[in-house]
Amino acid sequence: MGVVLAFTAVFLFTIVKLIKAKDQQDKSIAKIPLFSFTDLNGESFTNKQINTNNKQFIINYFSPNCEHCQSMARLYVSDSHKLRNVQILMITSSKKQLVQKFIFDYQIKLLPNVKVVLDTNFQFQQIFKKVLTPSYFIYEKDQLVKQITGEVKIDLLLQ
Amino acid sequence: MLNFKNSNGLLIIVGVNILILYLYNHIIFTDRFYITTLSSRYDYNKIISLISFNRNIEWMTYILFPIIYILKIIGIASIVYIGIKFFEIAIRLRDCVKIIIIAEIIPLIISVFKILYFYIYPPKSIQEFQYFNPFGLSFFFKEEAIPPYLIYPFLQLNLFEVAYWCALAYGIKLLGTISFKKAFQITATGYGVGMTIWILFVVFLQLQFS
Numbered sequence: 001m002g003v004v005l006a007f008t009a010v011f012l013f014t015i016v017k018l019i020k021a022k023d024q025q026d027k028s029i030a031k032i033p034l035f036s037f038t039d040l041n042g043e044s045f046t047n048k049q050i051n052t053n054n055k056q057f058i059i060n061y062f063s064p065n066c067e068h069c070q071s072m073a074r075l076y077v078s079d080s081h082k083l084r085n086v087q088i089l090m091i092t093s094s095k096k097q098l099v100q101k102f103i104f105d106y107q108i109k110l111l112p113n114v115k116v117v118l119d120t121n122f123q124f125q126q127i128f129k130k131v132l133t134p135s136y137f138i139y140e141k142d143q144l145v146k147q148i149t150g151e152v153k154i155d156l157l158l159q
Numbered sequence: 160m161l162n163f164k165n166s167n168g169l170l171i172i173v174g175v176n177i178l179i180l181y182l183y184n185h186i187i188f189t190d191r192f193y194i195t196t197l198s199s200r201y202d203y204n205k206i207i208s209l210i211s212f213n214r215n216i217e218w219m220t221y222i223l224f225p226i227i228y229i230l231k232i233i234g235i236a237s238i239v240y241i242g243i244k245f246f247e248i249a250i251r252l253r254d255c256v257k258i259i260i261i262a263e264i265i266p267l268i269i270s271v272f273k274i275l276y277f278y279i280y281p282p283k284s285i286q287e288f289q290y291f292n293p294f295g296l297s298f299f300f301k302e303e304a305i306p307p308y309l310i311y312p313f314l315q316l317n318l319f320e321v322a323y324w325c326a327l328a329y330g331i332k333l334l335g336t337i338s339f340k341k342a343f344q345i346t347a348t349g350y351g352v353g354m355t356i357w358i359l360f361v362v363f364l365q366l367q368f369s
Contacts, residue, residue, distance in 0.1 A: 001245070004352055004356070007356070008352075008355065008356060008359065011356070011359045011360070011363060012359065014363060015359060015362055015363055015366060018363070018366040018367065019308070019366065022366060022369075071205075151201065151205070152200050152201070153199070153200060153201065153202060155199075156199060156200055
């Protein structure tokens, strides 16, 4: 019985720690966090380069091999008229060659307000604590309004 | 009341649960339900392909479910048995399985109630179905007011869970020829502690992987 109580106490302690870490994590991304990624030309792209005139700023963590990310890329192009006032930052930890092929295959270059960057230092997971693709963090006026994981309609992203 | 073979009891309880699962899949979670609830998130073709995939693998649920359910019954019986042994009552493990089989009638009643309710008032979302808990603490709170990792513990706090505890205690009372009060203490020691640890484990997993 003592062992069970000790086990339960350890579990409870771990849960409380996880809850505190989660609250801290939520606070740290409530506003657009500090970041620095590398674009495909090797130049750095930081949070200071975000255009705050846009209605929304969407951070999209993706992988070129992810089928749902590929579907979303097709939606970006087909529904590009809905994304006129939105800035999308597509971030991936994948290799540059794969990303370049992805951009070519899904015509991402046709979208002037979509920027693709490489997370060579695996910063994204440290800042946002997300690994699933596609993941979306939607900011309006520097405030996080929504987090979505998985494939969705563009309308749901912009709601 | 407890005069039946475990194998017969398991066959009946598993069979009824499979029937309920079939009714869920064909009365509540119909194609129309998925199209209505998922249309805001996915386009029509995507929804149709999801439905088709779901229907193709449906047969697997009818094979996996009995295995998981029987393991659940044996697991709960083992935990109750530990509680019984702690109090040095002479009840065998196979008799604990009998007690659990009888007590599992209570979740069956909830399932039947849910099917009837959602047949009359179709759910607007999967969350509405999952969150439905009419005799529970969560009924008094909006889903948005509860942190996601606390939803599962909240759902366990309901009158049917109390009835389940009472059913277990009554079974232990009958087989152990002890008072109901002592039987309830045994239930709290075995099943209560086991359930607490299980809930903490689920909360831990949700926090870790959300």
